[in-house]
Amino acid sequence: MPRDICADIVFGRKSSNPVMYRLTCEERHEWKHDSDLIVEILDEHPPRRLGGDKWADDQGVGDINRGQLYHAVMTYYPVPGLEPPDPVDVAVKWVRGKRAIVSLRREAEMYEGPLIPLQGQVVPIFGGLFTTTTRDGFDIGCLILEWCPGNDHTTFGKPTEDELRLRENAVRQLHAVGVHHGQLFERDEGLCLSDGRHFLRAADGTLRIVDFQRAFMHRCVDKDTDLDSTNETDDDSADLERICDELLRAIEHYHRALEGELRTTPWNTF
Ligand SMILES: [Zn+2]
Structure with missing residues (x-):
């Protein structure tokens, strides 16, 4: 011992x-x-x-x-x-x-x-x-x-396309190990300032998801599931149907940004 x-x-x-x-x-x-x-x-x-x-x-x-x-x-x-x-x-x-x-x-x-x-x-x-x-x-x-020095999410304003890409990738890895965070997205529609409090930056600038007190285990996606070409074929739609709301939201935010719709995505500053 x-x-x-x-x-x-x-x-x-x-x-x-x-x-x-x-x-x-x-x-x-x-x-x-x-x-x-x-x-x-x-x-x-x-x-x-x-x-x-x-x-x-x-x-x-x-x-x-x-x-x-x-x-x-x-x-x-x-x-x-x-x-x-x-x-x-x-x-x-x-x-x-x-x-x-x-x-x-x-x-x-x-x-x-x-x-x-x-x-x-x-x-x-x-x-x-x-x-x-x-x-x-x-x-x-x-x-x-x-310690994640990039703790003050209020200084960065609306997330950029790059930020949303990093968030999507991180949420996907989280769900691939079966963890549902439970507090990542405040609203069904649009982006929220307060969502940023759970997406911090480590000293080297890489992203960290924090605060797992309400997290629980579930199964919605495997490590190897390819969701990169969402909504293009029937097979991809089948994959999307399986995944949970939290991961879906991360994917949707990023894809909206990719499609040039970031500017018109609602931004809630709370
Ligand atoms: Zn999930």
């Missing part, structure tokens, strides 16, 4: 009063840490629970994870005789409450299960699920994931 790996999550590292939580790893992960982690939150004050404040009643306790997402740098405690790996930028998804942790665990199981072959290509690299109960009785959970 490998020993438990811990992650020390440090908030307010540059303040005079930094606060550290020690969490234990529940799920193994792509990075396969050999020693305990130090995760320094870069841009944040301590969570509101600290300093005598209370968390908002609805914060991180619902079925849907309403915790916070932080940008952090992950390093390791030194191991004698081993060269330490380079620090790496990570996203820390931080929640409070048993129900929120259950939801986070579901997401972790997706990353550790069907999404394994897509990590670092279509979905973020998964760095582990860590949990603890604090001395004053709060259950805390956090997911560590590859």
Whole structure:
């Protein structure tokens, strides 16, 4: 049995009063840490629970994870005789409450299960699920994931043809491993600004689909199904009939762009 790996999550590292939580790893992960982690939150004050404040009643306790997402740098405690790996930028998804942790665990199981072959290509690299109960009785959970610096989808406006091509390709790969995301497209018709919050860019500019708390397994398309020449022959129509709404929508958005109809596609800025 490998020993438990811990992650020390440090908030307010540059303040005079930094606060550290020690969490234990529940799920193994792509990075396969050999020693305990130090995760320094870069841009944040301590969570509101600290300093005598209370968390908002609805914060991180619902079925849907309403915790916070932080940008952090992950390093390791030194191991004698081993060269330490380079620090790496990570996203820390931080929640409070048993129900929120259950939801986070579901997401972790997706990353550790069907999404394994897509990590670092279509979905973020998964760095582990860590949990603890604090001395004053709060259950805390956090997911560590590859940091995607292209996080602010509101700055890009209506997606371009190229963006829609990348999204279509990513959604297709997701469905080929049997995963239905469940929150990718806000509306049946047209494009939505908010759709972009689940299509981020990794450091190298490639696309990542994120947030799998409502994802479920289904079967609509195989890896080898050729959908590239949609709506041209009867066989292709048969393929299209099999596929689910989520994938169909990704294909339709891209094809509309290909056919020069992107400009007239409705754009909902919410
Ligand atoms: Zn599907």
